[in-house]
Amino acid sequence: MRLDSKVPAGPIEQKWTQHKFEMKLVNPANRRKYTVLVVGTGLAGASAAATLGELGYNVKAFCIQDTPRRAHSIAAQGGINAAKNYQNDGDSIYRLFYDTVKGGDYRSREASVYRLAELSVDIIDQCVAQGVPFAREYGGLLDNRSFGGAQVSRTFYARGQTGQQLLLGAYSALMKEVQNGSVTMYPRREMLELVVVDGRARGIVVRNLLTGAFESHVADAVLLATGGYGNVYYLSTNAKASNATAIWRAHRKGAFFANPCFTQIHPTCIPVHGDYQSKLTLMSESLRNDGRIWVPKDPDDPRHPNDIPEEDRSYYLEETYPAFGNLVPRDVASRKAKDQCDKGRGVGSTRMAVYLDFRDAIERLGRETIEARYGNLFQMYQRIVDEDPYTQPMMIYPAVHYTMGGLWVDYNLMSNLPGLFVAGEANFSDHGANRLGASALMQGLADGYFIIPYTMADYLARVQPDRLDGNHPEFRAAEKAVAERAHRLLSIRGKRTVDEIHRELGLLAWDKIGMSRNRRGLEEALSEIPAIREEFWKNVVVTGKNEDLNQSLEKAGRVADFLELAELMAFDALHREESCGGHFREEYQTPEGEAQRDDERFAYAAAWEHQGDGQAAVLHREELTFEVVTPTQRSYK
Amino acid sequence: MGKTMNLTLKVWRQKNAQSEGRLETYALQGVDADASFLEMLDILNTQLEKRGEEPVAFEHDCREGICGCCGAVVNGQAHGPLRETTLCQLHMRHFNDGDTIVIEPWRSRAFPLIKDLVVDRSAFDRVIRAGGYITVRTGSAPDAHAIPVDKEEADVAMDAAQCIGCGACVAACPNGSAMLFVAAKVSHLAHLPQGRVEANRRVLNMVAQMDREGFGNCSNHYECEAACPKAISVEHIAKMNREHLRAALKPAGS
Numbered sequence: 028m029r030l031d032s033k034v035p036a037g038p039i040e041q042k043w044t045q046h047k048f049e050m051k052l053v054n055p056a057n058r059r060k061y062t063v064l065v066v067g068t069g070l071a072g073a074s075a076a077a078t079l080g081e082l083g084y085n086v087k088a089f090c091i092q093d094t095p096r097r098a099h100s101i102a103a104q105g106g107i108n109a110a111k112n113y114q115n116d117g118d119s120i121y122r123l124f125y126d127t128v129k130g131g132d133y134r135s136r137e138a139s140v141y142r143l144a145e146l147s148v149d150i151i152d153q154c155v156a157q158g159v160p161f162a163r164e165y166g167g168l169l170d171n172r173s174f175g176g177a178q179v180s181r182t183f184y185a186r187g188q189t190g191q192q193l194l195l196g197a198y199s200a201l202m203k204e205v206q207n208g209s210v211t212m213y214p215r216r217e218m219l220e221l222v223v224v225d226g227r228a229r230g231i232v233v234r235n236l237l238t239g240a241f242e243s244h245v246a247d248a249v250l251l252a253t254g255g256y257g258n259v260y261y262l263s264t265n266a267k268a269s270n271a272t273a274i275w276r277a278h279r280k281g282a283f284f285a286n287p288c289f290t291q292i293h294p295t296c297i298p299v300h301g302d303y304q305s306k307l308t309l310m311s312e313s314l315r316n317d318g319r320i321w322v323p324k325d326p327d328d329p330r331h332p333n334d335i336p337e338e339d340r341s342y343y344l345e346e347t348y349p350a351f352g353n354l355v356p357r358d359v360a361s362r363k364a365k366d367q368c369d370k371g372r373g374v375g376s377t378r379m380a381v382y383l384d385f386r387d388a389i390e391r392l393g394r395e396t397i398e399a400r401y402g403n404l405f406q407m408y409q410r411i412v413d414e415d416p417y418t419q420p421m422m423i424y425p426a427v428h429y430t431m432g433g434l435w436v437d438y439n440l441m442s443n444l445p446g447l448f449v450a451g452e453a454n455f456s457d458h459g460a461n462r463l464g465a466s467a468l469m470q471g472l473a474d475g476y477f478i479i480p481y482t483m484a485d486y487l488a489r490v491q492p493d494r495l496d497g498n499h500p501e502f503r504a505a506e507k508a509v510a511e512r513a514h515r516l517l518s519i520r521g522k523r524t525v526d527e528i529h530r531e532l533g534l535l536a537w538d539k540i541g542m543s544r545n546r547r548g549l550e551e552a553l554s555e556i557p558a559i560r561e562e563f564w565k566n567v568v569v570t571g572k573n574e575d576l577n578q579s580l581e582k583a584g585r586v587a588d589f590l591e592l593a594e595l596m597a598f599d600a601l602h603r604e605e606s607c608g609g610h611f612r613e614e615y616q617t618p619e620g621e622a623q624r625d626d627e628r629f630a631y632a633a634a635w636e637h638q639g640d641g642q643a644a645v646l647h648r649e650e651l652t653f654e655v656v657t658p659t660q661r662s663y664k
Numbered sequence: 665m666g667k668t669m670n671l672t673l674k675v676w677r678q679k680n681a682q683s684e685g686r687l688e689t690y691a692l693q694g695v696d697a698d699a700s701f702l703e704m705l706d707i708l709n710t711q712l713e714k715r716g717e718e719p720v721a722f723e724h725d726c727r728e729g730i731c732g733c734c735g736a737v738v739n740g741q742a743h744g745p746l747r748e749t750t751l752c753q754l755h756m757r758h759f760n761d762g763d764t765i766v767i768e769p770w771r772s773r774a775f776p777l778i779k780d781l782v783v784d785r786s787a788f789d790r791v792i793r794a795g796g797y798i799t800v801r802t803g804s805a806p807d808a809h810a811i812p813v814d815k816e817e818a819d820v821a822m823d824a825a826q827c828i829g830c831g832a833c834v835a836a837c838p839n840g841s842a843m844l845f846v847a848a849k850v851s852h853l854a855h856l857p858q859g860r861v862e863a864n865r866r867v868l869n870m871v872a873q874m875d876r877e878g879f880g881n882c883s884n885h886y887e888c889e890a891a892c893p894k895a896i897s898v899e900h901i902a903k904m905n906r907e908h909l910r911a912a913l914k915p916a917g918s
């Protein structure tokens with residue numbers, strides 16, 4: 028099957044404008060006749076649901092938590108990019124576009140990235156109008172900060188809680204539409220199956236997490252905005268409920284999964300400390316604006332970090348990358364921290380950490396300024412680690428943070444299954460092989476507020492609203508399948524908890540499909556993952572019953588899907604015989620140890636088609652052509 | 665591995681809203697002092713599951729103090745003994761070896777119990793629906809710099825906007841009042857010029873919905889502020905009262 032990205036013709040700056048004009052519209056009087064399901068109400072889903080509701084479609088929105096305001100997007104700290112050039116420092120739509128394509132190591136689709144940069148400015152306007160309290164200067168105008176991978180200040184922020192404030196903005200817009208009756212909200216629901224009828228996505232089956240009831244919802248189009256799958260690794264910065272189930276079930280129903288191995292390891296997280304640990308905490312990358320990363324030159328230096336003088340410290344990023352210094356992109360910063368620790372230069376009790384030091388910044392700017400910028404992050408660090416980062420360096424280590432891979436979508440954010448749209452972190456668009464900081468919030472909101480409402484209308488205008496109902500055999504079959512799966516999980520009654528098996532999968536994924544990968548490790552992963560999966564289905568213990576709030580059962584279903592997805596990740600990583608962005612294959616590196624791309628063979632997005640259990644997925648390629656930005660070896664020196 | 669401790673837990677177990685609940689006692693050994701409170705509950709739940717018993721149901725998601733999912737009354741205090749700290753950010757080092765810890769759900773008429781430590785906080789959503797927003801269509805906004813906002817006002821708005829909707833204020837209040845939660849949203853939007861336009865209608869509708877949900881009255885105990893993990897100040901309640909008074913004196917919509 029040929030993958031058609033549906034990128035419109037014309038010069039890059041005009042594609043979206045022209046496309047908007049050419050797309051079909053749905054007459055306002057007819058919109059109510061179309062039912063649209065929005066699964067997931069984080070930034071991408073809430074903004075889409077609110078906007079589709081405002082336009083007059085009959086919207087049903089679903090989320091796992093008790094309210095949309097708790098989606099994982101709430102945890103984003105650092106900020107959101109926009110090419111406003113309010114700082115007059117040379118930013119432009121073109122530069123944001125360029126930085127994002129380059130940051131993604133030339134594995135993203137130019138036209139989509141350009142549109143993202145273009146829409147970034149509208150997002151800020153929208154959010155300010157909603158009352159998002161972005162940081163301001165004394166003149167009353169908006170303040171900006173800089174983020175990794177960029178040499179301009181284009182990041183808008185609300186203290187260290189940007190995601191929270193943006194999500195609360197989108198949530199309030201959504202609640203307004205719920206009040207108006209155009210959106211029906213279904214919280215505490217988990218989508219467990221996508222229903223495809225006559226080749227079109229026509230609905231979903233969800234489990235009511237309070238009663239266990241399996242409910243069918245029929246629609247004219249379905250939007251998945253269910254977030255990323257970083258929790259494959261068990262330990263990650265994602266919220267505990269973040270999962271791959273919705274996209275994985277859609278994949279099994281025919282939606283292609285693109286670049287599953289493109290995962291992002293964030294360089295500044297609080298190091299792992301114990302085997303009871305349940306998640307990792309991110310320290311916003313904005314800290315790299317003022318913090319300096321170093322390790323002692325002598326790996327066995329017994330001194331307290333404060334007593335180690337300048338000449339005995341190695342500021343390894345500043346030394347290797349004088350132009351970007353501590354602000355190199357995430358993949359580079361993470362890998363270099365791992366290198367230091369692999370060389371035995373790591374610090375702390377586990378030796379798996381490096382220092383992030385604010386001493387010089389506090390001296391230069393004063394404690395108050397640092398407190399104003401990062402107060403809540405410092406407080407969070409102190410709470411967890413029980414050390415004061417104002418008086419001694421933080422210790423940080425990379426952790427799984429974001430997944431660039433996701434369901435394949437065309438320029439209209441529609442998957443290869445007609446009627447199935449995918450937005451936010453759940454799709455594979457825009458970030459290529461590495462995402463720049465402060466760009467996920469931007470993408471989620473661009474997708475939800477400004478792209479989906481147009482492209483979904485174009486699709487709906489081409490299909491007739493017909494009245495399928497939940498008694499259709501496909502829905503009945505899907506309900507039966509999910510019920511059987513739940514009962515199967517409950518009847519195993521084995522000896523190992525879901526968390527124990529998830530942890531085992533996580534450790535394996537971190538070792539072999541993590542920050543750096545090699546053929547041997549990936550081949551091992553491909554044989555070990557099915558073994559863990561088998562162990563899971565034989566020996567997991569899930570207590571209680573289905574007809575109840577049953578958190579073990581919820582987790583079990585998600586882990587069962589991670590156990591399948593992990594294998595596809597390893598498979599994809601093995602097939603991609605090059606290094607690019609977050610995908611670092613040890614066999615493919617430059618003499619200086621930087622990622623070595625192979626544009627001849629791999630300048631494509633790898634979209635995998637499911638073939639049934641036990642069978643290898645089939646690869647479809649979306650060739651990437653670069654008409655505007657010429658791919659070069661990324662250099663941050 | 666840090667220092668470890670042995671604990672006695674008394675945890676509220678209740679199958680559902682209809683059944684009777686009671687405190688169950690569990691002995692837990694060798695808990696690492698660096699574990700978080702929720703990780704301590706994970707350890708308990710692993711033991712229960714291994715014995716084939718049902719784990720304690722409790723809500724959590726971000727485990728970083730921002731989603732507002734978690735919360736329980738620990739030894740009589742909402743979110744436990746540490747100020748400005750959600751339960752997920754409370755670490756066991758703040759307890760002592762040999763301690764007995766009593767863990768109960770939020771208790772309030774407006775938050776019906778669902779199971780064990782899980783309660784239904786959907787009343788908060790309904791209060792927000794009643795007016796906790798600025799009516800602005802997607803795509804219709806003016807340039808973000810069209811309206812400068814006084815930095816100090818914006819900072820106060822941000823202080824209020826930090827509310828995570830956890831409900832500890834309600835749980836801590838002897839009357840089960842939701843004033844701090846509602847005031848946080850009213851005050852956030854009232855401090856911004858964008859929010860002024862609908863300010864009167866907003867405060868009237870939100871307060872009316874709050875009353876309909878069965879939250880109690882505020883009689884100035886300030887337990888809410890003490891329990892609030894985000895240090896939302898009771899000054900926002902004063903602000904809301906002023907807003908409400910002014911709005912009540914004017915015809916709606918003006």
Ligand SMILES: Cc1cc2nc3c(=O)[nH]c(=O)nc-3n(C[C@H](O)[C@H](O)[C@H](O)COP(=O)(O)OP(=O)(O)OC[C@H]3O[C@@H](n4cnc5c(N)ncnc54)[C@H](O)[C@@H]3O)c2cc1C
Nearest residue numbers: 067068069070071091100105106218254451452465467468
């Ligand atoms: C700690 C942290 C900090 C970050 N900081 C930044 C930052 O500063 N800047 C930036 O740009 N990005 C940041 N990111 C990344 C960014 O926050 C996320 O990529 C983004 O918020 C994802 O939004 P989303 O709407 O796609 O999904 P999410 O916010 O993850 O929402 C997913 C939604 O789907 C629902 N859902 C999931 N599965 C199902 C199912 N099966 N059935 C029904 N509903 C389901 C959930 O309930 C939820 O409503 C950060 C990420 C982390 C982890």
Ligand code: SF4
Nearest residue numbers: 827828830831833892
């Ligand atoms: S005001 Fe404080 S205690 Fe109340 S819901 Fe908000 S954050 Fe929680």
Ligand code: FES
Nearest residue numbers: 725727732734752
């Ligand atoms: S789990 Fe999110 S605030 Fe505690």
